[in-house]
Amino acid sequence: MTRNAHIDPAATGLSLTAPCVILCEPQLGENIGTAARAMANFGLSDLRLVNPRDGWPSEKARAAASRADHVIDGVQVFDSVEAAIADLSFVFATTARSREVAKPVRGPDEAAATTSRLGAEGAKVGYLFGRERWGLNNDEVALADEIVTLPVDPDFASLNIAQAVLVCSYEWRVKANGGALPFRLDEEANPPASKDDLQRLFDHFEGALDAVNFFRPPEKRPSMVRNLRNILQKAALTDQEVKTLRGVIAALEGRKTRPHSGSGESGKG
Structure with a gap:
């Protein structure tokens, strides 16, 4: 007998406003594409780019997105971080290094709790990610409300942009839908x-x-x-x-x- 599986409705649709992802001056189209793929995995679709080095659109980004075409097709390009976050109510700056800017520092789970709470109120939240080689500068971090950093090994704190986007997107999804999984086996049938x-x-x-x-x-x-x-x-x-x-x-x-x-x-x- 084949085990039956059922879909948890909480895993298929969310009623709260999802956060956007802002990539500041990304250098490689492949990194944009893999970030878009990570977003799509967890139900995010609002991707914003600030001065992508190689311009936009990018066929390399589309290829790396692995069919996350709806994210790539909806990309917005801005000439400054200020313009990219203008319509947002709350912004997290992601960084792996200590900064001179005095901001509350949150882990990705704490940031996700805030993001889902604000999203339930209809507020728009953004996660701001920096450049591949050196991240965000202090002036860019100053534009954010809080800093989000991952619990990485301080001796090897560098993360690929898509990896960081994936962790933040995952934590948001867990908080937003109460950890609902896409399917479970039907125990009554077994x-x-x-x-x-x-x-x-x-x-x-x-x-x-x-x-x-x-x-x-x-x-x-x-x-x-x-x-x-x-x-x-x-x-x-x-x-x-x-x-x-x-x-x-x-x-x-x-x-x-x-x-x-x-x-x-x-x-x-």
């Missing part, structure tokens, strides 16, 4: 095995092992049986898994099994 069925499995398994003289020396049989039963108990087997194991044991015994229609698996022996 009920746990009853204790009676487990006991029948134990008896079947142990009987098959007795037939091949597995339990040697005989005086160790009780402890070996307990160990085997503990192993099977830890597996938290479903009803279908017990049937499959019984079919496996029956096949090893050389007994005919009852095939399950359409599943290709063996039933109880």
Whole structure:
């Protein structure tokens, strides 16, 4: 039997305003594209560029975006950070280094909590990312409300822009939808095995092992049986898994099994 999966509605649609991502003077189209891909993974689409070095549009960016075309098609280009953030209510400046600018410093999870709270109120929030080689300057950081930094190793704090965008986008998504996953297995369609069925499995398994003289020396049989039963108990087997194991044991015994229609698996022996 194939395990059924169901989609969590919270994972497919969000009612709050999503943040935008601003890349300040990005140098490589590939980095823009991979940042767009990271955004799309977590439901963000508002990408803004400030003076991209190689101009815009960029075929390298589109290729690296790996089908995140809706993000690439919606890119807005600005000639200054001030213009790029003009319509926003709150801005986070992302940096991995300590700055002279006195700002509250948040981790990506804290920033995401603020972003989702403001987004629920309809406010527009932006994450400002700096250049590949040296990030944001102090004047650019000064334009932000708070700093967001990742808990990286201080001895190797440099992150690719797309990696930083991905972490911030991920944390926002977790806060925005309460951690809803895109799918879960339907437990009702895969009920746990009853204790009676487990006991029948134990008896079947142990009987098959007795037939091949597995339990040697005989005086160790009780402890070996307990160990085997503990192993099977830890597996938290479903009803279908017990049937499959019984079919496996029956096949090893050389007994005919009852095939399950359409599943290709063996039933109880």
